[in-house]
Amino acid sequence: MHTALLLDMAADAAPDRLAFGRLADGLTFGQARHRARAAAAWLAAQGGDTVAFIGLNGPALPLALFASGLLGKPFAPLNYRLPDAALNRLVARTAPSVAIVDDDMAGRIEAAPGVALVTRSAFEAAAAGPALAGAELPDAEPDIAVLLFTSGTTGEPKGAILRHAHLTSYVISTVEFLGSDDDEAALVSVPPYHIAGISAVLTGVYSGRRLVHLEAFTPESWVETARTEKITHAMVVPTMLDRILDILAREGEDLPALKALSYGGGRMPLPVIERALALLPHVDFVNAYGLTETSSTIAVLGPDDHRMAIYADDPEARRRLGSVGKPLPGLELEIRGPEGEVLPPGQVGEIHVRGEQVSGEYTHRKLLSDDGWFATNDGGYLDAEGYLFVEGRLDDVIVRGGENISPGEIEDVLREHPQVEDVAVLGVPDDRWGETVAAAIVPKGRAPAAEELAAWVKARLRSTKTPEVWEFREALPYNDMGKLLRRQLRAEMTPGA
Amino acid sequence: MELKPGSRWRSAVCDGEFVVVRPPKTPVSLECGGAPVIPHGEARGQGAPSADHAAGAGAGKRYADETSGLEVLCSKAGAGSLSVDGRPIAPKDSKKLPASD
Numbered sequence: 001m002h003t004a005l006l007l008d009m010a011a012d013a014a015p016d017r018l019a020f021g022r023l024a025d026g027l028t029f030g031q032a033r034h035r036a037r038a039a040a041a042w043l044a045a046q047g048g049d050t051v052a053f054i055g056l057n058g059p060a061l062p063l064a065l066f067a068s069g070l071l072g073k074p075f076a077p078l079n080y081r082l083p084d085a086a087l088n089r090l091v092a093r094t095a096p097s098v099a100i101v102d103d104d105m106a107g108r109i110e111a112a113p114g115v116a117l118v119t120r121s122a123f124e125a126a127a128a129g130p131a132l133a134g135a136e137l138p139d140a141e142p143d144i145a146v147l148l149f150t151s152g153t154t155g156e157p158k159g160a161i162l163r164h165a166h167l168t169s170y171v172i173s174t175v176e177f178l179g180s181d182d183d184e185a186a187l188v189s190v191p192p193y194h195i196a197g198i199s200a201v202l203t204g205v206y207s208g209r210r211l212v213h214l215e216a217f218t219p220e221s222w223v224e225t226a227r228t229e230k231i232t233h234a235m236v237v238p239t240m241l242d243r244i245l246d247i248l249a250r251e252g253e254d255l256p257a258l259k260a261l262s263y264g265g266g267r268m269p270l271p272v273i274e275r276a277l278a279l280l281p282h283v284d285f286v287n288a289y290g291l292t293e294t295s296s297t298i299a300v301l302g303p304d305d306h307r308m309a310i311y312a313d314d315p316e317a318r319r320r321l322g323s324v325g326k327p328l329p330g331l332e333l334e335i336r337g338p339e340g341e342v343l344p345p346g347q348v349g350e351i352h353v354r355g356e357q358v359s360g361e362y363t364h365r366k367l368l369s370d371d372g373w374f375a376t377n378d379g380g381y382l383d384a385e386g387y388l389f390v391e392g393r394l395d396d397v398i399v400r401g402g403e404n405i406s407p408g409e410i411e412d413v414l415r416e417h418p419q420v421e422d423v424a425v426l427g428v429p430d431d432r433w434g435e436t437v438a439a440a441i442v443p444k445g446r447a448p449a450a451e452e453l454a455a456w457v458k459a460r461l462r463s464t465k466t467p468e469v470w471e472f473r474e475a476l477p478y479n480d481m482g483k484l485l486r487r488q489l490r491a492e493m494t495p496g497a
Numbered sequence: 498m499e500l501k502p503g504s505r506w507r508s509a510v511c512d513g514e515f516v517v518v519r520p521p522k523t524p525v526s527l528e529c530g531g532a533p534v535i536p537h538g539e540a541r542g543q544g545a546p547s548a549d550h551a552a553g554a555g556a557g558k559r560y561a562d563e564t565s566g567l568e569v570l571c572s573k574a575g576a577g578s579l580s581v582d583g584r585p586i587a588p589k590d591s592k593k594l595p596a597s598d
Contacts, residue, residue: 001503001516001570009572013556139538142503165503172518172570176593177557186596199598206557207596233596262597288597297597328594 001168002142003069006206007033009177017182018210020059022229026210027059032066035127039067041135042126046116048098050147052091053077053192054109055102055120057213061192062201063127064100065146069164072140076147076159077192081480084108090149090157091115146198147363148292159363160292162198170295170357171202173330180209184259186233187226189217189240194481196235196265199296209233219243223253230257235288237265239482242272248279255280262286264297266482267392267408269415270322277310289324289390291376293367295357298333299388301325316383322412323387331355333388334373335381345384348406350394351376379406396486398427398435405437405465413460414439419448424476424484428469428494438469438493440476447472469493498534500527500567505537510544513554513575521565521581529554530577546577554579558588 007029010019015030027035043051043064051068053061053075061077068075078090080102088110091099095114103119111117126132142164149157186209190196204211212229214221222244225231236244241263248254261276261283268287277285284303290296301324309321327333334342335349343349352373360367360374368374379391391397391406398405407425414423422442427435441453450470458466471493477485498506500517507514508529515527515534527534530546554560554571561568562581568589569579579586 001518005505005516005572009556012573169518172557172559174594174597176591179593196598203596203598209596235598260596262595264597284595286595286597290597300594300597302595 001172002164003145003167003202004036004066006168006171006202007036007066010205010208013178014182014208017208018185019205020062020211020213022212029205029208032059032063036063036066037070037137038129038132038135039063039123039127040070040137041132042123043067043073043098044071044138046098046118048073048096048114048116050074050076050094050097052094052097052099052115054080054087054091054099054105055192056080056215057188057192057197058215059213060100060120060124060127061197061213062205062211064123065198065201067127069142069145070137070140072138072143074144074147074161076149077197078149079191079193080105081191088112093159094147148193148195148198150292160359161361161363162195162292162295162359166295166357166359167199167202169355170199170297171206173357174297174328175203175206177206178208180207182208183230184232185210185212185229186235187212187214187222187229187231189214189222189234189236190265190481191216194265195290195292195296200235219247223247223251223255226255226258227253231255232257232259233261234258235262235264237482238263238268238272239266239478241268241276245272245275245279254282256282258283260284260286260303262288264288264290264324266484267390267411270412271415273306273321274310277306287324289388291378293358293360293374294353294355294376295359297328298331298353298355298357299324299327301387305387320383320387323383323389325388326386327353327388328355331357333382336375343381345382345386348379348381348391348404351378351380351388351390396426398425398437400427400430400435400437400464401433403464410437410439410457410461410465410467413457414441414453417448417453417456419444419446420453422476424486424489425467426486426490426493428490430468436469437465437467438471439467440471440473440489440493442473442475498526500525505572506534506569507537507539507541508546508575508577509533509535509541510546511575511577512573513571513577514573515554515569515579516572517567518559518570519561519566519568521562521567523565525562525565525567525581527567527569528580528583529575531580532577550578550580550585551576552578555588559591560586561589562586
């Protein structure tokens with residue numbers, strides 16, 4: 001099945017409903033289909049086998065995504081926040097291609113063999129112009145829909161392949177067609193080069209929900225747009241939510257139109273989600289866990305789970321606020337041990353998934369097993385009722401004297417200390433233990449004594465999990481999606497490195 | 498008819514359009530409104546759904562035939578209802594998940 005069919009269906013069934021943009025001047029589903037087809041005809045004339053996209057969020061993003069799909073060409077949104085040299089290396093890797101570049105970013109892109117550069121304004125004009133309306137399009141066989149380059153904290157970024165079949169399977173199995181009321185609108189603040197930015201377009205269109213794109217995230221613009229555009233749905237990453245809550249608390253704003261807020265893309269600190277539930281009691285919170293290689297979400301902790309957890313006396317139910325909920329119905333999920341054996345509830349291992357939305361494929365490598373399973377490289381466990389707890393990347397596990405220690409639970413404990421604003425726990429080389437537990441602390445106000453924090457952890461966990469190396473810092477290094485740059489931090493905290 | 502995953506079909510007797518989500522395990526005939534469906538690219542002729550196959554098909558609904566394993570998504574609504582080798586097939590119950598993107 002073809003991603004463009006999702007737009008076709010919405011345009012057939014609700015042509016006059018707003019699809020993309022603001023209440024005042026947004027595009028309807030009918031107009032969006034019209035423009036996507038004109039854009040496809042124009043892009044076809046520019047040549048290239050791939051369509052690269054270097055630019056901010058906006059209605060041009062869904063038009064370019066669907067236009068590429070109509071042509072059967074992979075759509076490759078690139079991270080414009082990369083340094084120029086790294087960005088240009090990615091551009092060169094998309095050749096032969098046509099690259100749609102924001103007008104004010106065009107100066108950063110060097111000429112590369114086989115890459116035709118077009119400006120976003122030219123693309124938008126062609127999509128809106130009358131010349132190509134109704135132009136004949138080739139009958140494209142759907143294959144690769146999207147090419148997403150991973151953040152590449154080590155080495156060159158990997159190109160993850162998502163085919164039309166993966167993405168459409170995800171959409172039609174998780175979203176009710178035109179299930180949204182016609183006054184619903186979703187605010188998209190994740191960038192175009194992130195899987196959540198792509199899935200937001202596809203699921204939003206299929207559900208018939210208007211999409212409002214923030215060009216780039218700032219907490220002020222998010223709150224302002226949510227208020228003026230009567231936003232009902234949004235997805236944020238944990239660091240965004242924390243900054244949004246600061247503004248809501250300061251301004252006494254409670255966003256009455258907001259119905260649902262989903263979050264994902266990293267571990268949500270418990271104090272942040274508790275504050276969110278308190279500040280926005282009318283909002284349904286959803287925690288979604290997924291990866292680029294799985295076409296977005298594979299497990300969901302729903303609104304009722306959140307309320308049960310926050311009001312529960314039962315510690316087991318309360319702990320679920322730290323889980324990512326249950327795997328999607330159409331998907332298989334297993335926790336496996338080092339020998340590949342399936343582990344029972346409560347035991348920590350590697351999360352494996354299988355299903356039609358799972359790609360597990362890169363440009364030069366397919367990571368799926370012969371029977372279709374994808375090893376996520378995330379550690380985690382299922383509880384007795386099937387709730388999934390994710391402990392983070394297996395690469396981040398600290399191995400101290402043969403014992404595997406997950407940084408996540410130590411970070412959670414430290415974050416509950418009243419004088420801790422932010423924290424990262426990681427392993428640093430140690431002559432005696434191989435690795436030892438180190439903590440980088442951003443204090444809230446006056447820095448607490450390391451001994452006090454050590455006693456705090458020891459009383460709640462155990463001594464082997466108590467950090468032995470402490471560092472107090474003004475801030476921790478994050479990338480623009482709020483992901484902690486652990487390798488950078490480890491290098492900075494390794495003595496003599 | 499070869500009902501390949503992703504292949505698109507239309508009703509010969511109404512506005513209904515369909516896309517195959519899961520292929521049948523053995524060859525079957527997919528009908529809408531009592532008449533075999535035709536490839537999406539072909540124009541439909543005259544005719545109307547037969548009385549016993551006129552319950553309609555809804556856009557966005559998934560229809561599954563347990564016997565053959567065939568599953569299709571209705572991409573455009575129509576007045577005819579679906580059958581496989583003459584057996585009517587019903588829409589699958591869909592459990593709506595909370596929006597997560």
